[in-house]
Amino acid sequence: MHQADLRFQVQNLTRVEGEGSLHLLVRDGAVAEARLQIFEAPRYFEALVVGRTPDEVLDIVSRICGICPVAYQMSAVHAFEDLFGVTVDPATRALRRLLYCAEWIESHALHIYLLHAPDFLGYPSAVELAQDHRQLVADGLRLKQIGNRLLALLGGRAIHPVSVRVGGWSRAPRRRQLEKLQPDLHEALRLARATVDVALGLKPPEFEREPRLVALHHPAEYPFNEGRIVSNDGLNLPAQGWGEAFHEIQVPWSNALQARGSDGLPYLLGPAARIALDHGQLHPLAREALDASGALESIRTNPYRSIVARAIELVHVTAEAIEIADGYEPPAEPAVAWQPRPGTAAWATEAPRGLLFHRYEVGDDGKVAAATIIPPTSQNQAAIEADLATFAPRVLDLPMDAATHALEQLIRSYDPCISCATHFLDLTVQREARA
Amino acid sequence: MSAPPPTLRLLVCGSADRGDDGAALNAVAHVLPRLGPEVRQHLEVRRCIQLDANDLIEVADDEACLVLDTVVGIDPGSVVELDLDALADRATVAARSSHALPIDQTLGLARAVRGTLPRGLFVGIGGKWFGFGQVRSRALRDGMAAFELAIEAAIASLAEPVPA
Numbered sequence: 001m002h003q004a005d006l007r008f009q010v011q012n013l014t015r016v017e018g019e020g021s022l023h024l025l026v027r028d029g030a031v032a033e034a035r036l037q038i039f040e041a042p043r044y045f046e047a048l049v050v051g052r053t054p055d056e057v058l059d060i061v062s063r064i065c066g067i068c069p070v071a072y073q074m075s076a077v078h079a080f081e082d083l084f085g086v087t088v089d090p091a092t093r094a095l096r097r098l099l100y101c102a103e104w105i106e107s108h109a110l111h112i113y114l115l116h117a118p119d120f121l122g123y124p125s126a127v128e129l130a131q132d133h134r135q136l137v138a139d140g141l142r143l144k145q146i147g148n149r150l151l152a153l154l155g156g157r158a159i160h161p162v163s164v165r166v167g168g169w170s171r172a173p174r175r176r177q178l179e180k181l182q183p184d185l186h187e188a189l190r191l192a193r194a195t196v197d198v199a200l201g202l203k204p205p206e207f208e209r210e211p212r213l214v215a216l217h218h219p220a221e222y223p224f225n226e227g228r229i230v231s232n233d234g235l236n237l238p239a240q241g242w243g244e245a246f247h248e249i250q251v252p253w254s255n256a257l258q259a260r261g262s263d264g265l266p267y268l269l270g271p272a273a274r275i276a277l278d279h280g281q282l283h284p285l286a287r288e289a290l291d292a293s294g295a296l297e298s299i300r301t302n303p304y305r306s307i308v309a310r311a312i313e314l315v316h317v318t319a320e321a322i323e324i325a326d327g328y329e330p331p332a333e334p335a336v337a338w339q340p341r342p343g344t345a346a347w348a349t350e351a352p353r354g355l356l357f358h359r360y361e362v363g364d365d366g367k368v369a370a371a372t373i374i375p376p377t378s379q380n381q382a383a384i385e386a387d388l389a390t391f392a393p394r395v396l397d398l399p400m401d402a403a404t405h406a407l408e409q410l411i412r413s414y415d416p417c418i419s420c421a422t423h424f425l426d427l428t429v430q431r432e433a434r435a
Numbered sequence: 436m437s438a439p440p441p442t443l444r445l446l447v448c449g450s451a452d453r454g455d456d457g458a459a460l461n462a463v464a465h466v467l468p469r470l471g472p473e474v475r476q477h478l479e480v481r482r483c484i485q486l487d488a489n490d491l492i493e494v495a496d497d498e499a500c501l502v503l504d505t506v507v508g509i510d511p512g513s514v515v516e517l518d519l520d521a522l523a524d525r526a527t528v529a530a531r532s533s534h535a536l537p538i539d540q541t542l543g544l545a546r547a548v549r550g551t552l553p554r555g556l557f558v559g560i561g562g563k564w565f566g567f568g569q570v571r572s573r574a575l576r577d578g579m580a581a582f583e584l585a586i587e588a589a590i591a592s593l594a595e596p597v598p599a
Contacts, residue, residue, distance in 0.1 A: 128547075141488055148487075
């Protein structure tokens with residue numbers, strides 16, 4: 001018996017960052033291809049930074065993303081400081097963690113409440129969701145606002161911050177400025193803890209798989225800026241060593257390079273990977289929330305549970321932000337002196353969506369001669385495609401709209417930022433019969 | 436003696452370093468000194484590089500709101516004035532990215548969370564050049580006087596509280 005060709009098509013996937021499409025080819029009832037087609041033109045940031053000084057690079061790479069600009073600055077600044085032998089003031093180190101907390105707060109709140117929750121509750125967007133669940137969306141917007149305020153204080157502005165410099169800051173905040181934010185941060189912690197309950201109440205579709213998970217790991221703290229690259233199958237590399245275990249490939253259907261392990265297999269980054277690999281380093285309040293949730297295993301195996309992982313991380317970053325702000329003493333000088341030196345600068349930090357690796361070749365003139373930037377979404381592409389291929393057979397017998405929605409929801413679970421990777425989504429499922 | 440509470444919140448959108456995008460900032464800088472103190476005391480001016488739902492949600496119930504920005508989709512230099520509710524109900528091109536919500540969705544989200552939008556207006560001027568470091572276009576500069584007049588008129592119509 002021959003089945004008729006069948007195509008599912010979603011022209012533009014909404015509630016993801018960026019533009020792209022998904023193509024599913026179903027042949028004789030089986031998924032033959034699952035392609036995440038990223039068609040947005042390359043953005044050439046790696047070329048734009050060539051010939052620039054390290055401090056100029058920090059401002060340029062923050063423009064890669066409006067949601068996670070801090071991540072780009074952090075990977076770059078740590079790479080340069082590692083090459084140049086710069087040791088920053090402990091207060092700068094703490095402030096950089098606080099800056100990352102701010103970004104995670106606004107990014108995770110955006111994804112949980114405005115991008116992902118509507119899927120679980122049956123609404124096409126946060127606007128419709130807000131009509132029936134006004135307080136829920138108001139809480140999400142409030143969390144995002146608090147993250148943005150903290151970001152603006154530390155970074156000079158909420159989007160594309162400008163204060164990070166090699167060696168420290170162009171301007172460090174005063175203690176009083178952080179004290180004034182404490183009521184907001186305590187409110188954010190309260191909202192974050194409530195968010196865990198919200199996320200746990202969202203019923204995930206049944207789907208389990210055993211992904212290869214990769215994240216930074218630091219023995220004493222939840223990973224932001226420092227740590228080793230580890231995996232759940234034994235990988236353990238320095239933050240500079242991404243290229244020893246992973247590589248990029250070009251696939252014809254994506255303008256973003258895909259990353260694979262040295263064995264050619266995909267791997268997954270992001271909140272689920274961090275929770276699975278680093279839950280021992282969570283703030284006690286976040287660890288308490290995780291333990292009470294009983295969701296550690298399902299976060300690892302069910303991609304739809306990433307919303308719970310983000311909620312747990314929201315508790316972590318709000319609690320850590322309170323502690324950093326509480327103990328803050330400004331650095332003696334906003335930035336320590338440094339001298340460039342030629343060589344290879346490389347580092348990885350944890351963006352909200354996962355490990356972000358930068359590598360720069362610095363020339364004798366102290367300027368960048370070559371750059372490689374490997375965002376988390378481009379690394380996650382292959383894992384997303386693998387999960388789509390595994391999950392799709394479960395929905396092919398559903399009505400077209402329901403099947404399409406289920407696949408879109410799965411993709412949104414990874415919080416893809418295609419404008420970082422380059423951009424993303426438009427779904428096509430094609431069924432073919434064998435002659 | 437404390438100042439009376441503001442009755443009109445100006446939300447001034449745009450970036451001064453991005454060519455025509457800084458038109459609202461520039462216009463407000465010219466308009467405010469021209470207003471009498473009896474009008475200025477009713478105003479609360481806030482900068483928002485990009486209008487966010489929270490900017491509108493936070494407007495007090497007894498406060499009106501005037502949103503100022505540079506826009507695309509109309510002739511550069513021309514001025515547009517719309518009621519906030521009318522703007523929220525206008526269908527705009529669906530955003531493919533969630534990096535920035537289009538203004539109708541920003542207003543729609545604020546309206547859904549707030550219950551209603553604040554009483555208010557949007558006044559915009561058509562822009563042409565938005566690149567980082569660019570100067571303002573001639574077309575926009577030619578329209579700035581009309582933009583400032585429209586802002587003054589909107590302030591005059593909104594600054595007085597509506598009798599209960």
